[in-house]
Amino acid sequence: MAKKVSLKDIAVKVGVSTALVSYVLNGKEKEKRVGAELVKKIKKVANDLNYTPNQIARSLRKGNTKTLGLIVADIANPFFGTMARVVEDEANRFGYTLVIGSSDEDSHKLGKLIDTLCNRQVDGFIIVPPEGSEGHIEGLLRRDVPLVLADRYFVGLESNYVVLDNYKATYEATSLLLNKGYKRIGIVAQDSELIHMSERVRGYSEAMKGNGLEKELCIKKLKFSELKLKMPEIVQDLTSGDSPLEALIFATNSLSLGGLYSIKETELNVPNDLAIIGFDGNEAFDFFYAPLTYISQPIAKMAKESVRILINQIEQGNNKTENKKLKHSLIIQDSC
Amino acid sequence: MAKKVSLKDIAVKVGVSTALVSYVLNGKEKEKRVGAELVKKIKKVANDLNYTPNQIARSLRKGNTKTLGLIVADIANPFFGTMARVVEDEANRFGYTLVIGSSDEDSHKLGKLIDTLCNRQVDGFIIVPPEGSEGHIEGLLRRDVPLVLADRYFVGLESNYVVLDNYKATYEATSLLLNKGYKRIGIVAQDSELIHMSERVRGYSEAMKGNGLEKELCIKKLKFSELKLKMPEIVQDLTSGDSPLEALIFATNSLSLGGLYSIKETELNVPNDLAIIGFDGNEAFDFFYAPLTYISQPIAKMAKESVRILINQIEQGNNKTENKKLKHSLIIQDSC
DNA sequence: ATTGTTTGGTTAATCGTTTAAGCATAGTTT
């Protein structure tokens, strides 16, 4: 790697001190009363030599890196990929670079990522926190590290967060089914203590109870690892027997997808034998023989808000926390 | 942000120079003959204070950042998301952090990303180069910046690269169709000068010519921006008239998807009226009424090889370039 | 007794920027 042009190179060439060059190149020529002649000369030489400041050195001196850290569950997941993309663009717009990490929903991995990024002195974090990671988040908060939680948050922690109004999302989805006359409605959710999931289940429950159907509640929880193994079985169970379900809500994108793969293998006809509502968009939803009705998240808005809040905290030192619950939209197609 | 523990804090607490602490914490206690007592004490204090080295300072001094830059077209695209994920894991495995950028297939944006990452002193790049970016890549090569091109490369440039054997991929896909008896076969490709695309077209052409069908060649090229607009029209054109196509190969994932959306709207029956072969996997392919036969890329392998080659060059200063053309696999389902 | 070696440390320069503080010289007040 060829060595880069430094302030010193310019200084030597022009015959001044590095301080002066730094002032000029940082637009402090007025404030620091640099001679008009020299300003021109310095700018020209800087340009000729194709100078760009060494961010590492600058970071060390200034104590900031103009870098944000984004930690999602898995960047290969299109939901997080899309989110990352918007975060990247927004960060760039504000002059920040983005570093992305995947936690695999593993709080230990999250801890390692946080350490790494802290040592690299990122100025702040946007984190999609996995289960059991309150401790790590709390640690960051205690150290006053600028931080926004996205997609999920912890009830006990006073932190910034930007999430979907998950309760309302499933409440309305369930209501839609109820309005269409379905009564025996079930939900397949992730087996997780995380608030976004419990809110989704609660939205479903409350909607059912509101219709006097508390006895009909059917909630199945799956661990992530069991998805491929158990989904066919679950679909089978729920839709047979003496009171088979009439409708099913899937509480995540992967559950929806898993569900579709399973349903495809059965004799069931959607929506006649079974109505379904999915979560998050997915092109596959459109190609299912009965294109899926689904709850869509405003990913871009979530990402933008997160960045805005984060940068606000970094640059203004804003210390009161901001919370956002965004509204879903219901994409209505043919599956119910 | 609370200040972090530094080498000096430890040094002061133990009552030694920072040099000694640095030696011990970097495992040079033997080489530098540090007293056994002190070694213990320093390690203990470092541990108690929860010390972790400031990577920024270390980077400035050592001239490396243990950071890799990955520039893809769009991290929201699952193909690149998956690739990024594997690159991330591999980089981590070797003690590197990953910074990701999206070029949007825009060489100017690529240039800006390269500048940003260079100023942040990444140790090397993995780049999926957009059209017209030879100049930027050449610039990096001239400065001896460690670099691996992925997915595509430039014929004139002597650089590392890891790509799919695109020629073989479409050659075999076309052969499959020919063997099944289809004769009037077309290909819909991206309108691009990039080698991966021209190789895909060439694979198709050669296979057709090999069967004496050069007169039947039907190659449609679409600009990325025209995809949604023109695809329905193209599908319509190709499949009607007096010699409608019997089979169609889509040369990218988004073309495949766009094609499927269009075909869904027609009266055509796949594979009876029209056989299709797609590119890259996609869950949507599985839910099309005639699950798609497609050319699948070994993304993980591509990512791993890229990282291996890159780190090899960074750490060994290896200056002979490595090139890899990986083999596709043909996932055979019901669309042909 | 002189020289040499080992042991166990310290000093100080360095990476490239930023920035507070200082210091001439010229020009302006009183």
Add this chain to the structure above:
DNA sequence: AAACTATGCTTAAACGATTAACCAAACAAT
């Protein structure tokens, strides 16, 4: 003429870690 003020630039410390070079004391060898 003495005392300020402005102008225009330089010096040097600092950020935190690394590392070459040096130093002192203890001990051994000639």
